Amino acid sequence: MADPSSYRPKPGQIPDSPGVYRFRDEHRRVIYVGKAKSLRQRLANYFQDLASLHPRTRTMVTTAASVEWTVVSTEVEALQLEYSWIKEYDPRFNVKYRDDKSYPYLAVTMNEEYPRVQVMRGHKRKGVRYFGPYGHAWAIRDTVDLLLRVFPVRTCSAGVFKNAARTGRPCLLGYIGKCAAPCVGRVDPEEHRELAEDFCDFMAGRTGTYIRRLEKQMTDAAEEMEYERAARLRDDIEALKKAMEKSAVVLADATDADLIAVAEDELEAAVQIFHVRGGRVRGQRGWVTDKVEEITTGALVEHALQQLYGEEKGDSVPKEVLVPALPDPVEPVQEWLTERRGSGVSLRIPQRGDKKALMETVQRNALQALALHKTKRASDLTTRSRALEEIAEALDLDSAPLRIECYDISHLQGDDVVASMVVFEDGLQRKSEYRRFQIKGFAGQDDVRSMHEVISRRFRRYLAEKEKTGEWVDDLPDEDAPSNGLKDDDGRPKKFAYPPQLVVVDGGQPQVAAAKKALDELGIDDIAVCGLAKRLEEVWLPDDDDPVVLPRTSEGLYLLQRVRDEAHRFAITYQRTKRSQRFRSSPLDDVPGLGDTRKQALLKHFGSLKKLRSATIDQICEVPGIGRKTAETIAVALARTAPAAPAVNTATGEIMEEEPGTMGSGGQPVTAGAPDERRGQET
DSSP: OOOGGGSOOOTTTSOSSOEEEEEEOTTOOEEEEEEESSHHHHHHHHTSOGGGSOHHHHHHHHHOOEEEEEEOSSHHHHHHHHHHHHHHHOOTTSOOOEESSOOOEEEEOTTSSSOBEEEEOSSOOTTOEEEOOOSOHHHHHHHHHHHTTTSOOBOSOHHHHHHHHHHTOOOHHHHTTSSOOGGGTSSOHHHHHHHHHHHHHHHTTOOHHHHHHHHHHHHHHHHTTOHHHHHHHHHHHHHHHHHHHTSOBOOTTOOOEEEEEEEEOSSEEEEEEEEEETTEEEEEEEEEEEOOSOOOHHHHHHHHHHHHHTTOOGGGSOSEEEOSSOOSSOHHHHHHHHHHHTSOOEEEOOOSHHHHHHHHHHHHHHHHHHHHHHHHHHHOHHHHHHHHHHHHHHTTOSSOOSEEEEEEEEEETTEEEEEEEEEEETTEEOGGGOEEEEOOSOOSOOHHHHHHHHHHHHHHHHHHHHHHTTTTOTTSOGGGSOSSTTBOTTSOBOTTOSOOSEEEEESSHHHHHHHHHHHHHTTOOSSEEEEEETTTTEEEOTTOSSOBOOOTTOHHHHHHHHHHHHHHHHHHHHHHHHHHHHHHOOGGGGSTTOOHHHHHHHHHHHSSHHHHHTSOHHHHHTSTTOOHHHHHHHHHHHHHTOOSSOOBOTTTOOBOSSOTTSBOGGGOBOOOOOOOOSSSEEO
16 A cells, blocks of 8 residues: 555646646556646645545555646646546546446448448447437337338348349348338439438437428328328328337427436446437436545536547537536536537536426436346345355454344434334345334433443343243253244244344444443343444444454445445434424323314314313313313313413414414324334334
8 A cells, every 4th residue: 555645746746737647556557537627736635634535535545656647728628638548548446337238229321322220239330320329129120110111221231232132132121112122223322312311310300391291292192082192101100100109208399408317325326318309218328337436426427428428429419418417617518518519518407397307207217227226236146145255254253144233323413312223134134124212211312322222122122032932941841942932923033033143333433332332231242243434434343443444345345334224214214203293293192082083173173272272171061072071181181281482483483373283284183193013113
């Protein structure tokens, strides 16, 4: 591991001008490429105190052994050179988008004497017009099959074309009218090229012209009583409309645009692109990348633009590119796109209307792509096995932790303090084993003390269940041992019967120490404990002053992060539920025997809780179903919970006429709901 100060350039050596820089390792391999408006200011950021650098940046500068730079005239040139060097050197610390598949395109080979329509993948060729990309090759073939009756362009290979020309007989498509048969001279090269150009114009979105032209020809043929020709034109029109229906109109103004959305977490990012031509979605593609460098959403967008348009020119770059966040600075990127297209390109964030709605759809696709990528990665048996082995090796465990439990504390400024317990078995979620805890031992905010309480309660229950199973009664004969073992009478597992091999807590040294102390107090010494600190993704072990740092690409680290994130999600969901129930509670909830029907009748009769509180017992008795004894109980309960001051809207400062949280929509009383009896039981 190199010391950055050993290769830091001397003061004044770095020019204060735009440029591109490269970090190289000890073997002279390029490990990072970056660009800067001012090389001096940017490179100075890398040679700060290591403790102040982001962990990923710190790893990069300590892996590098030298840095070099190239001065350019403008930021646009820097952008172009950065893209070229990333493609050439494939540096390990740069963002590299991985295509989640090889996308097929509909291609028209306009560089041939007789242009051919076909499916193409891979690098784009000069002189070929491309449409797409499409999700599946069959979608291209379906579209082409519909359009060939109107634009009978050649689709055969060079071998088939030459053989037909040699024999003087066209292929089957020539006989059924889906090819103009230039191979046997039915049309000359100019006529066939005109067909291919019309095909390209239609695919580019200029559809209305051809529909109107065919409709006029059909009307003229019918007036001239050429009914067979009119019927053929009618079928052609239906074929074109059917092809158009395969891509619905999403932007009414026939816009040509690309929409780019990004879904990301701390480790990975997914990019989705919708290609809209003539107001219709003509193609879609997506990428996934590891975030191996500290990077913003705007920078992810910039890298996506480089990947998307780095090899494109002309109409392949649309007039409008819609993104979720703009690169900083945006001007060089916009100028670079304009140069690639040859005319102005608008790069902006949609704010309202159809474009914003479509961007939300693209964003949902990006979120689903990221979730699918994580699911595929987590569901692979070999990957899970490797992850568990890496955890066992890093934590010095005797065997792979087949059952992992993770705990997290959640609260809102010390109120509604709760905890979660999630379970992963063999690297997969066991949601039926999830549990929720309310912190009961004290009031206020103390994550360390809360963690100690939760671990104590969970494993105290485990010891109690263990005692019930007879595992501690060694002197009993087999026939006297409990028959139900680790099962309840209904055959389901007991809540806390199974111990984990590893306990993970969300936090650093203090939380780990609290969990270990709780286990020691209960006499449990065969369960490993670790903590995962979110800020630097470090793994902490009890009694160790330094954390265990797993490699960035470690499947073990990825599994621990999934476990920790799931515990955090489950805890914060429960905390929000508790908070919302508290806000919706009513003093009438404390009146024994008063159900929802009579609460509704009371509030409907008096109009608000404030007026009900000021009512006499005789007035309360006037409500149907309320007797004098119940009225007295209600009056006592309301007097006990009378507010000390008027209710105030904290957002506006307005004094409320009636107490908040007492009436729902339609005059319904708002009361605390029953505890959630679904998965994740409260303990």
